[in-house]
Each structure stands twice: as structure tokens, then as C-alpha cells.
Amino acid sequence: MAYMTDDQFERLAQMIKGVHDEMTERFDAVDARFNKVDETLEYLRAEVRDLRSIFESLKEKVDSQSGYAKEIDHAFTRLSAIEKHLGMPVAV
Numbered sequence: 001m002a003y004m005t006d007d008q009f010e011r012l013a014q015m016i017k018g019v020h021d022e023m024t025e026r027f028d029a030v031d032a033r034f035n036k037v038d039e040t041l042e043y044l045r046a047e048v049r050d051l052r053s054i055f056e057s058l059k060e061k062v063d064s065q066s067g068y069a070k071e072i073d074h075a076f077t078r079l080s081a082i083e084k085h086l087g088m089p090v091a092v
Contacts, residue, residue, distance in 0.1 A: 041086060044086060045086055045088055048079065048082055048083055048086065048088065049088075051079060052076075052079055052083075055072055055075055055076060055079065058072060059072045059076075
């Protein structure tokens, strides 16, 4: 069995540290990108919640008018598809 010299061991330790440092930098960069995506998705979810609230209010006001009610129902269908795509709980 061959043993490492102190010099060889030190070089190996430096190589491992270098790989570790590089991987840490890469993971940090990916993590930062995921954080930006999370922030964007949260903004979109808030906008979709606001739209749903607006549509619900509008539906209450024009529910008796068939042409408008049909358009609002169509908007709700599209909004539900967006919510599903964003992973939001879909209101029924």
C-alpha cells in the first residue's frame, strides 16, 4: 500500500477545496436565480388573485345581463387555467 507524502496530501486537499469552492459559487448563482423566479411567480400570483377579485365583483354587478355574464364566465375559465399553470389553488 502506497502512502501519500505531506506534499501530495496538501495538493489533494487544495484540489478538493477548489472544487468545493467552485461548486458553492455555482449553487449560489443558481439559488439566486431561483429566488428571482420565486419573486416573479409571487408577483404573478398576486396579480391573478386581484383579477379574480375584480371579476367576482364585476360578475355580481352584471350577472343578470346574459351577454356580459357569458364573457365573465369565459374570463373565469381562462383565469382558472392560469391559476392551475401557476400552481395556485383553483377557486370553484
